[in-house]
Amino acid sequence: MDNQQQTGLQTTQKSNKTWLYVLGVVVVLALIGLGVWALTQNDDESAETTTQSSTQTTTEQTDTETDAATAPEDATTEGVEIVYTDDGFAESSYTVAAGSTVTVKNDSSSDLQFSSDDHPSHLENSELNQAVLASGQSQQFTVSETGTWGIHDHLNASNTTTLVVE
Numbered sequence: 001m002d003n004q005q006q007t008g009l010q011t012t013q014k015s016n017k018t019w020l021y022v023l024g025v026v027v028v029l030a031l032i033g034l035g036v037w038a039l040t041q042n043d044d045e046s047a048e049t050t051t052q053s054s055t056q057t058t059t060e061q062t063d064t065e066t067d068a069a070t071a072p073e074d075a076t077t078e079g080v081e082i083v084y085t086d087d088g089f090a091e092s093s094y095t096v097a098a099g100s101t102v103t104v105k106n107d108s109s110s111d112l113q114f115s116s117d118d119h120p121s122h123l124e125n126s127e128l129n130q131a132v133l134a135s136g137q138s139q140q141f142t143v144s145e146t147g148t149w150g151i152h153d154h155l156n157a158s159n160t161t162t163l164v165v166e
């Protein structure tokens, strides 16, 4: 073996060591990169979960608001309008909650005297007895006593209806 061959052998051994070193660095960098990627994934999942929770809470709040807005639309708390025509009372029965307003509208061509049964004493529920109402006029009153009350036009007692106060 002469000097030139020996130098070539040493260079090859040195070159192999350099490759091992570079490979080691690449592997370490790859592991670090993998670790950072894994941590980033976890952060993303946490953030997603938090976002979903917020969205669900917001949806529930919206539902509650919708329920609250729907609840007051209970027909019996809004009072009732009783229309009277030349054919008599428009409906055979009206229902209203205690404490709400009854509106009587005289759409007939004659006077109306809205009265509690019995005729002519009007004593079944005297809070329902009203003054004479001219043609085209309306009157309002509040009901408080619960029950099923017979009603008639005192001036034409064959025209009757029923008022249920709940």
Ligand SMILES: [Cu+2]
Binding pocket: 115, 118, 119, 120, 121, 122, 152, 153, 154, 155, 157
């Ligand atoms: Cu009467």
